[in-house]
Amino acid sequence: MDTLKLHSITYSDNGRKINYEYSVDANIQKLFEENESFYSKYQIDVSTTPESISVIPFLSNILPMAWFAGFTIEVDEVDEDFYQAQEKIKQEFAKRDTANSFEGTLVAKKLIKNSIEKSKSAMLFSGGVDAFATYIRIYDKTPDLITLHGADITIKDKEQWTDFTDFIENEELLNENSKEFIETNLRDFYTYQVELLLKDIGWWGKVQHGLALVGSIAPLSFVNQYSSVHIASSYTDHIDIDWGSTPEIDEKITWGSGFQVFHDGYELKRQDKVDLIAKFASEKDKRFRLRVCYSEKRTEFNCSYCEKCFRTILGLILNNQNPNEYGFKVDGSVYDKIYQILHIGSGSKGVKYFWWELMEKAKNVDTFFVFDDIETETRHMDEFRGGKVDRLLEEKINNANKGTNRIKFIIRNKFPWMQKIYRKLK
Structure with a gap:
């Protein structure tokens, strides 16, 4: 061997x-x-x-x-x-x-x-929904917070890493925790x-x-x-x-x-975690930023324009919370943007499940955060409750060609120079 x-x-x-x-x-x-x-x-x-x-x-x-x-x-x-x-x-x-x-x-x-x-106790901490939900559940233990550079943020990306460590070090909620x-x-x-x-x-x-x-x-x-x-x-x-x-x-x-x-938190759905965060923030009368996005195109704390950002934003909206108080930058046009991004992206079993959770949550709430136009935003919410996103993602999963994706992956990595030429021609 x-x-x-x-x-x-x-x-x-x-x-x-x-x-x-x-x-x-x-x-x-x-x-x-x-x-x-x-x-x-x-x-x-x-x-x-x-x-x-x-x-x-x-x-x-x-x-x-x-x-x-x-x-x-x-x-x-x-x-x-x-x-x-x-x-x-x-x-x-x-x-x-x-x-x-x-x-x-x-x-x-x-x-x-x-x-x-x-x-002492410790916690692996990324600053996202999953991490903050666990942090809230063990808040009284005051665990040391440990974050890895090289996992979500590449070692070469010094700028994004500095932004992240500044966030961890300066977030008031985390003041009592060693990092x-x-x-x-x-x-x-x-x-x-x-x-x-x-x-x-x-x-x-x-x-x-x-x-x-x-x-x-x-x-x-x-x-x-x-x-x-x-x-x-x-x-x-x-x-x-x-x-x-x-x-x-x-x-x-x-x-x-x-x-x-x-x-x-394995017994909790992602939306359960967002609910937990919203409840904790309201009870403590504290707002804190959720770092859910590592997009290279990000110019703000989160890009507020990717699938992961959008599902977190909608989860907060369904808790009658303003997403702009949690590290996002959005307005009433967010619903149209959600469909734009989901149309472009690929589908997966995990992503579809996360959006199914949101759909079920939407069906069971009467009030949600409104940015400015309650009539238009209610119409968008009703479409979401009716399964518009769920059907879109189901179609993407059914039409996915995993063999083609594998071949594309090999070509990208074996011949990276081809990818650079392609980007220049686009």
């Missing part, structure tokens, strides 16, 4: 950056960027972390690749609890992807039983060939992100003495969808004799 061997773990930048030196056999070299080794960088010195813990961020990203591609990972040592956990997580993916043999495995020379002192930021190239160290390990592309969302995000905080958990971390759910138990972050996956992750992961 082909092998990836981890040779060493070193620290730089005054102990803040963990560097991983590894080699891979020729047959699997195509999965890895030749000149970009995986790293994880923190704001504090993490060099006192035992090697069996500091290896976890690396393994949390490499292990799924090994399982799906069928290669062996060799390391000197790893935390014993994490080793047992990754075997259980592997079985969760095997249940879902029955066509895959999942022969890839982890081989460690030593399994180390660590014991981390535990005194930790991690920079990691977890989406850049592998090539597009990893996407092709799946029948349908979508490696980050469908496989990687749950284990990768949680695993990244292992060194911090040792230094900051975290007992647990909360990660907000993206989806709900009401929908069956392939996703890389679920209670079955996330809550099996552990290390250091008892570190716990809580996958929060």
